[in-house]
Amino acid sequence: MNVESEVKLDIELAAGYLKMPQSRVQGLLNKRLLLQNWDDYQHLFRFDKNISKIEHGSVLYQKDGSFELIRGFPKIQRAMLLGSAINDHFSKIGSVVVEEKMNGYNVRVAGIDGRIAAITRGGLVCPYSTERAEYLIKPDFFTDHPDLILFGEMAGPDNPYVPKDIYGIESLEFFVFDIRHKGSGKPYPVYERRKLAEEYGFTQVRLFGEFPTSHAADEIAEIIRELGKIRHEGVVIKDPQMVLHPIKYTCSQSNCADLRHAFRYYNDYGRDYFFSRVVREGFQSVEWDENESELQKRCLQLGESILHPMVDSIRQIKDGKRISDDVQIRVRDIAVASRFEEYLRRLGVDAVFEAPQQVGDEYLVKIRKLNQSTNDKTESMCKGELW
Numbered sequence: 001m002n003v004e005s006e007v008k009l010d011i012e013l014a015a016g017y018l019k020m021p022q023s024r025v026q027g028l029l030n031k032r033l034l035l036q037n038w039d040d041y042q043h044l045f046r047f048d049k050n051i052s053k054i055e056h057g058s059v060l061y062q063k064d065g066s067f068e069l070i071r072g073f074p075k076i077q078r079a080m081l082l083g084s085a086i087n088d089h090f091s092k093i094g095s096v097v098v099e100e101k102m103n104g105y106n107v108r109v110a111g112i113d114g115r116i117a118a119i120t121r122g123g124l125v126c127p128y129s130t131e132r133a134e135y136l137i138k139p140d141f142f143t144d145h146p147d148l149i150l151f152g153e154m155a156g157p158d159n160p161y162v163p164k165d166i167y168g169i170e171s172l173e174f175f176v177f178d179i180r181h182k183g184s185g186k187p188y189p190v191y192e193r194r195k196l197a198e199e200y201g202f203t204q205v206r207l208f209g210e211f212p213t214s215h216a217a218d219e220i221a222e223i224i225r226e227l228g229k230i231r232h233e234g235v236v237i238k239d240p241q242m243v244l245h246p247i248k249y250t251c252s253q254s255n256c257a258d259l260r261h262a263f264r265y266y267n268d269y270g271r272d273y274f275f276s277r278v279v280r281e282g283f284q285s286v287e288w289d290e291n292e293s294e295l296q297k298r299c300l301q302l303g304e305s306i307l308h309p310m311v312d313s314i315r316q317i318k319d320g321k322r323i324s325d326d327v328q329i330r331v332r333d334i335a336v337a338s339r340f341e342e343y344l345r346r347l348g349v350d351a352v353f354e355a356p357q358q359v360g361d362e363y364l365v366k367i368r369k370l371n372q373s374t375n376d377k378t379e380s381m382c383k384g385e386l387w
């Protein structure tokens with residue numbers, strides 16, 4: 001029997017809650033724009049695209065005869081020229097708050113039916129992130145505030161999506177950067193959010209300070225240069241009241257690190273991913289008014305980030321090896337590793353899980369992500385196929 005079909009969405013009730021005609025909700029289900037989760041979470045329905053005002057990745061579920069909606073995390077637009085973007089975007093407010101942009105993956109943690117669930121950007125409950133969240137976050141936050149959602153970045157080396165060794169984290173930490181209400185998605189103002197997070201002892205993203213809008217760009221450029229030196233990613237610039245949308249800006253070193261990773265698996269990444277990162281370098285060089293030798297250095301760094309990893313991959317594949325992206329997770333309950341394996345399989349990620357190694361009271365599981373497309377493409381080129 002197919003267990004997944006047991007839970008059905010009450011379309012009439014859902015339509016009432018979403019203020020949509022029933023036919024529209026039915027249409028979303030038919031077109032698979034409103035998708036059902038599985039296993040313990042089959043009563044959660046996720047929006048696979050932006051629908052009216054509901055963001056992609058929003059999660060809808062029935063609760064006490066009505067519904068609850070966990071809104072997706074809104075896209076953060078990027079400043080290309082810091083000075084112009086800040087002046088334009090924040091012209092109505094006197095000052096902006098600057099927080100560190102951590103490089104990991106976005107997770108929403110919510111209390112659902114008395115349990116903690118960690119939801120990834122697309123609206124799926126990730127078994128691995130959920131176990132980490134249960135371990136890292138005291139559940140009393142959700143008993144005290146059942147209508148709040150924590151938004152944060154899961155960062156550190158035991159990370160199946162974006163492993164980074166740059167933060168001095170031993171395994172994986174959850175850095176809170178937003179607290180929002182269920183339903184409306186209304187965010188807490190920055191200082192209230194930081195205070196609340198502190199009360200519960202949560203790890204938070206670093207706060208660099210609040211700067212007058214008129215000269216924030218200079219301060220931020222300084223912060224960016226320093227963050228670049230320690231290979232951190234960048235900053236998110238926010239309206240202290242969280243009424244205007246935040247904007248982001250990243251360090252050149254981080255763009256190059258992304259390129260180094262992506263070009264190793266050049267055929268598995270979308271072309272936009274490469275292009276946008278190259279364009280950022282152009283804008284930063286102009287904004288920082290670089291002289292010939294500074295520009296030369298940037299050219300070299302950019303070129304090396306593209307060619308070195310790619311040449312390395314081609315060489316290996318030409319020599320008959322298969323390349324893989326090696327990541328690892330650390331679990332307390334060994335069953336979580338199997339659930340995570342199944343989860344990746346359902347998402348269509350080709351990954352090989354190695355045998356778990358016991359480390360203290362936890363298990364380390366190495367995972368090889370296979371990047372078939374880069375392997376296959378390169379292999380056929382090496383055999384003489386034309387592009």
Ligand code: ATP
Binds near residue numbers: 100103152153
């Ligand atoms: P986007 O989130 O803008 O759709 P994206 O998924 O490519 O784009 P990034 O370029 O990494 O993401 O930038 C946005 C992400 O940065 C957020 O989704 C969030 O996960 C992460 N982030 C890290 N630190 C912060 C912070 N201090 N405030 C807000 N977001 C942060």
Ligand code: MG
Binds near residue numbers: 102103104105
């Ligand atoms: Mg990111």
